[in-house]
Amino acid sequence: MNLIGRPLYEAFIREYTAKQWQTDPKELPASIISRLPVRYTYDNRYFNDTYEGLPVDGYTAWLERMADHPNITVQLDTDFFDASQPINKQAVVGQVPVVYTGPVDRYFDYAEGELSWRTLDFEQEVLPVGDFQGTSVMNYPDAGVPYTRIHEFRHFHPERDYPNDKTVIMREFSRFAERSDEPYYPVNTAADRERLLTYRGLTEGEPEVFFGGRLGTYQYLDMHMAIGAALSTVDNKLDALFAGVDA
């Protein structure tokens, strides 16, 4: 309210935030809103960063190329908490360094209670038009619309060729995550923060386990922050563990 005043808060923030978090805004950390820059110019970009963009061929290709190395084996569909398969928590922790990027409460089998998380549902549709909304993301702040925003992929990559008579859109819906859902956002209420402190205490007792990413640290990290944090974990912690080990 201090940032933009009541009329703009009511038009753009109040109902969107209710849909996105289903949590009284007073319970949410101020950093959720203060991440949105307020400026008094006609610059209509989202953030103030010098460069904004996506990997040229997308995040999937970017990750596949990083993992495409003779020293790296990728094993998917393997549950770290399933002791019936060899690469499980009990078998590996303490034996080799582990970087864990799943939910921190799950790692400890929810011993200190559940942290609250939001998950997302997506509904994809192909429409028979060349351009549906003229922009990559359109937010729908009104309570009467069940989704929070619509993504239209062609606008993320204006440099690519797309058909003139078809476009892919995706509606995004937010809800509280159950244990079986994929968590996307830490809600981070005061109760969550208290619980997180006890989990942080527990992480200190884990030998050579490095908790990373939004889920492992219970932090609302943007992509550039998650990448930066991963690189500093390598520089500050992992490098030393592998010094002297043959590549």
Ligand SMILES: O=c1ccn([C@@H]2O[C@H](COP(=O)(O)OP(=O)(O)O[C@H]3O[C@H](CO)[C@H](O)[C@H](O)[C@H]3O)[C@@H](O)[C@H]2O)c(=O)[nH]1
């Ligand atoms: O129209 C809006 C937009 C945001 N918010 C409030 O501000 C918070 C932050 O909104 P963002 O859209 O910045 O948050 P997301 O993490 O959902 O955004 C993601 O999508 C953004 C673009 O839409 C950026 O790409 C961002 O880096 C990426 O994390 C929301 O939860 C909500 O409480 C509103 O109330 N109304």
